[in-house]
Amino acid sequence: MIDAIKLRILQRDSIIQDVSTASLPKLFRGLPVIEDKPCPDGCKKCAEVCPTNAIKTEPLSIDLGLCLFCPLCEEVCPEKIIHYTNDFNLAVDKREKLIITKETKTISPEKASEKIRKYFGRSLKLRQISAGGCNGCELELNALSNVNFDMGRFGIEFVASPRHADGIVITGPLTKNMANATQICYDAVPNPKIIILFGACAISGGIFKNSEETERKFLEQNKIDLYIPGCPPHPLTFINGLLDWLDKK
Amino acid sequence: MNSLKVQNGEVFNHNEIEFLNADKFHASVLNGLSNGYRMIGLFPVDKKNPNKIVSILSDSASSSLYIIGYENKGDKLEFESFANQFPQTNYFECELAENYGYKPLYHPWLRPVRKQNIILGSQPYKFFKLDGDEVHEVAVGPIHAGVIEPGHFRFQCHGELVYHLEINLGYQHRGIESLMLNANPNQRIILSESIAGDTVIGHTSTHCNAFESLTETQINLRAQVIRSIAEELERIAMHLTGLGGIANDIGFALPASAYGRLRTLVINSLASLCGSRFGRGLFVYGGVRFDFNDENIKQIKSNLEIVKKDIEAINDFLFSSTGALIRFENTGVVSKDFAGKIGLVGTAAKACGIELDSRINFPYGAYRYFPVSPITLSTGDVFARARLRALEIDESLRFIFEQLENIPSGITTEKVGELRINSGVISIVEGWRGEIIHSAFTDEEGKIIQYKIKDPSFNNWYGLSLALRNTAISDFPLCNKSFDLSYAGHDL
Numbered sequence: 001m002i003d004a005i006k007l008r009i010l011q012r013d014s015i016i017q018d019v020s021t022a023s024l025p026k027l028f029r030g031l032p033v034i035e036d037k038p039c040p041d042g043c044k045k046c047a048e049v050c051p052t053n054a055i056k057t058e059p060l061s062i063d064l065g066l067c068l069f070c071p072l073c074e075e076v077c078p079e080k081i082i083h084y085t086n087d088f089n090l091a092v093d094k095r096e097k098l099i100i101t102k103e104t105k106t107i108s109p110e111k112a113s114e115k116i117r118k119y120f121g122r123s124l125k126l127r128q129i130s131a132g133g134c135n136g137c138e139l140e141l142n143a144l145s146n147v148n149f150d151m152g153r154f155g156i157e158f159v160a161s162p163r164h165a166d167g168i169v170i171t172g173p174l175t176k177n178m179a180n181a182t183q184i185c186y187d188a189v190p191n192p193k194i195i196i197l198f199g200a201c202a203i204s205g206g207i208f209k210n211s212e213e214t215e216r217k218f219l220e221q222n223k224i225d226l227y228i229p230g231c232p233p234h235p236l237t238f239i240n241g242l243l244d245w246l247d248k249k
Numbered sequence: 250m251n252s253l254k255v256q257n258g259e260v261f262n263h264n265e266i267e268f269l270n271a272d273k274f275h276a277s278v279l280n281g282l283s284n285g286y287r288m289i290g291l292f293p294v295d296k297k298n299p300n301k302i303v304s305i306l307s308d309s310a311s312s313s314l315y316i317i318g319y320e321n322k323g324d325k326l327e328f329e330s331f332a333n334q335f336p337q338t339n340y341f342e343c344e345l346a347e348n349y350g351y352k353p354l355y356h357p358w359l360r361p362v363r364k365q366n367i368i369l370g371s372q373p374y375k376f377f378k379l380d381g382d383e384v385h386e387v388a389v390g391p392i393h394a395g396v397i398e399p400g401h402f403r404f405q406c407h408g409e410l411v412y413h414l415e416i417n418l419g420y421q422h423r424g425i426e427s428l429m430l431n432a433n434p435n436q437r438i439i440l441s442e443s444i445a446g447d448t449v450i451g452h453t454s455t456h457c458n459a460f461e462s463l464t465e466t467q468i469n470l471r472a473q474v475i476r477s478i479a480e481e482l483e484r485i486a487m488h489l490t491g492l493g494g495i496a497n498d499i500g501f502a503l504p505a506s507a508y509g510r511l512r513t514l515v516i517n518s519l520a521s522l523c524g525s526r527f528g529r530g531l532f533v534y535g536g537v538r539f540d541f542n543d544e545n546i547k548q549i550k551s552n553l554e555i556v557k558k559d560i561e562a563i564n565d566f567l568f569s570s571t572g573a574l575i576r577f578e579n580t581g582v583v584s585k586d587f588a589g590k591i592g593l594v595g596t597a598a599k600a601c602g603i604e605l606d607s608r609i610n611f612p613y614g615a616y617r618y619f620p621v622s623p624i625t626l627s628t629g630d631v632f633a634r635a636r637l638r639a640l641e642i643d644e645s646l647r648f649i650f651e652q653l654e655n656i657p658s659g660i661t662t663e664k665v666g667e668l669r670i671n672s673g674v675i676s677i678v679e680g681w682r683g684e685i686i687h688s689a690f691t692d693e694e695g696k697i698i699q700y701k702i703k704d705p706s707f708n709n710w711y712g713l714s715l716a717l718r719n720t721a722i723s724d725f726p727l728c729n730k731s732f733d734l735s736y737a738g739h740d741l
Binding site: 132 | 363365391392394395396397398399419420421422423424427428433435436439440443444445446447449490503504506507509510512513517520521523524525526527529530538539559562563565566735736737
């Protein structure tokens with residue numbers, strides 16, 4: 001018993017006291033910004049180097065749904081026009097909001113409908129489906145429940161059964177072999193229910209978008225409530241996105 | 250044994266492989282396996298031409314790899330199975346059958362590897378089923394209770410006791426090996442980072458080593474040391490996750506959360522080097538993208554000092570708790586004999602007393618100059634697999650502290666040339682789970698014609714099946730976590 005108390009004292013306080021004001025190291029690749037400067041004539045280096053073709057030129061834009069937050073575009077840009085910030089607030093409620101242009105300074109989701117906030121505002125139980133996720137996203141989702149992020153303090157938790165859930169969180173590019181199970185799991189969640197896409201693979205297929213082994217019809221047939229971009233997204237991106245969406249900050 | 254002998258990461262001309270006929274191939278492979286070599290690969294040299302296949306055997310005692318070729322000259326794709334005498338080859342044969350339509354003659358029990366319920370192209374697969382009074386079947390998955398990857402488990406039980414467990418995977422299959430062939434270099438590195446997102450450093454290191462060999466690039470020692478420090482950070486982080494998971498699975502909340510807290514410090518150390526908590530973006534062909542400086546060295550050191558100090562108390566607390574030990578000891582036992590026969594690798598093998606660590610047996614990168622100590626335990630139960638991870642964390646911490654004191658100077662990236670034509674390479678790295686192998690082959694234009702990935706989980710899932718025999722079904726989560734295998738790495 002004394003050993004247990006000693007160990008508890010050793011743990012000290014939670015590392016992250018307030019999730020909304022927490023800051024990440026400078027090196028962290030969060031929201032990219034595009035400086036309002038002209039590109040050198042004909043330069044398409046960033047678009048050429050991008051592994052998922054997330055970058056369009058003339059005018060320059062980045063699709064965060066495809067972006068893997070790798071350092072390549074920032075590295076090749078001769079004028080330092082594209083560069084990452086450590087802003088982890090990346091969650092949005094509509095796919096088109098993930099397209100970053102020169103005008104974009106910050107991105108955030110619109111508040112959820114009154115009905116959703118009434119139903120889920122104080123308690124949101126989620127069922128996670130890994131449909132081809134590499135375990136990167138899964139580890140970050142698991143980290144949300146650890147003592148540092150402690151998502152449970154906001155009434156948001158992952159549950160074992162879809163029947164106990166208010167919505168699903170999908171990771172991975174939706175493989176053919178998981179198509180059926182994903183549908184069955186979603187059907188088992190009682191109405192009203194939400195769908196959250198976590199990570200570039202779920203949002204766009206990511207690096208696997210040209211794979212013949214994916215089957216993404218499920219996403220076309222259902223309304224997506226929240227997009228969490230990243231590869232994998234930081235736990236703070238998820239937690240702050242949900243808190244913004246549910247208007248709980 | 251007619252074979253081509255190579256070393257880990259040694260580039261060779263694949264025209265030098267002698268492609269034998271069926272009888273000679275069978276005799277050569279049997280000869281090698283009888284010498285105690287392990288099968289680590291069985292696949293065609295060219296993904297589009299299944300007629301010429303290679304079997305790769307590894308001899309960890311002499312750090313050698315033997316490549317034995319086979320040319321199928323008949324109308325039908327077939328070869329004689331080795332699995333009856335050497336069960337370790339079973340899964341490799343199943344994979345060859347599934348991917349290329351080969352029929353392994355006299356194979357005892359063909360099963361699907363990544364396809365769902367189909368073998369030999371179109372034949373329906375029937376799960377093994379036990380008959381008898383009071384025998385019942387429990388089916389779990391693909392979706393499990395936690396935030397975890399999908400897989401399907403079928404238990405044949407008698408009361409609480411598991412007689413047999415069959416594991417059916419493939420739900421995570423994304424076609425990485427096919428994507429690798431047509432990907433550009435930037436995409437290839439990102440694909441490697443995504444083979445198993447918990448082993449980013451391990452797989453990307455294996456991949457980069459392979460391609461640096463194929464382009465005949467020598468890496469600066471500084472970059473090699475940075476790579477190995479990252480590899481050890483990943484090992485510590487994932488072993489902490491595993492230990493936390495094991496504690497959680499016996500309902501022991503305090504050590505579970507304590508390990509979780511320390512893991513955050515370790516992955517944040519990796520982030521202070523390269524901006525990603527999993528080490529994404531760190532690797533480039535020819536070295537590493539991010540360098541150490543006074544600031545991040547200081548950060549990593551101070552983080553790891555806390556880990557070193559605290560983990561001792563947490564380990565003492567967990568491993569001296571009678572309640573925990575009762576659950577750990579003699580649970581999910583795999584004997585050394587079985588482990589050898591089915592070809593276990595990594596922590597699962599080391600926990601059974603098998604000395605097999607690629608950093609020691611097939612040294613690569615910085616481990617050639619700065620070795621790590623071999624660690625093995627002998628009981629092969631949950632306790633051994635858990636305790637071994639605690640011991641490996643200590644050794645990794647020692648390695649990192651030692652390297653951080655004395656990082657060689659130099660540049661961190663070398664220029665990389667064109668891929669060598671008609672060449673092949675077998676690259677081995679000891680990921681935190683165990684032996685990761687990537688094999689790459691090029692054609693006469695220097696284009697990649699085969700890219701084969703073997704995650705340690707490919708060998709070890711069957712070990713979990715065996716561990717469950719005569720174990721209570723309620724101990725399954727604990728056994729599963731003690732093996733801590735990758736679904737994505739297996740499914741590719």
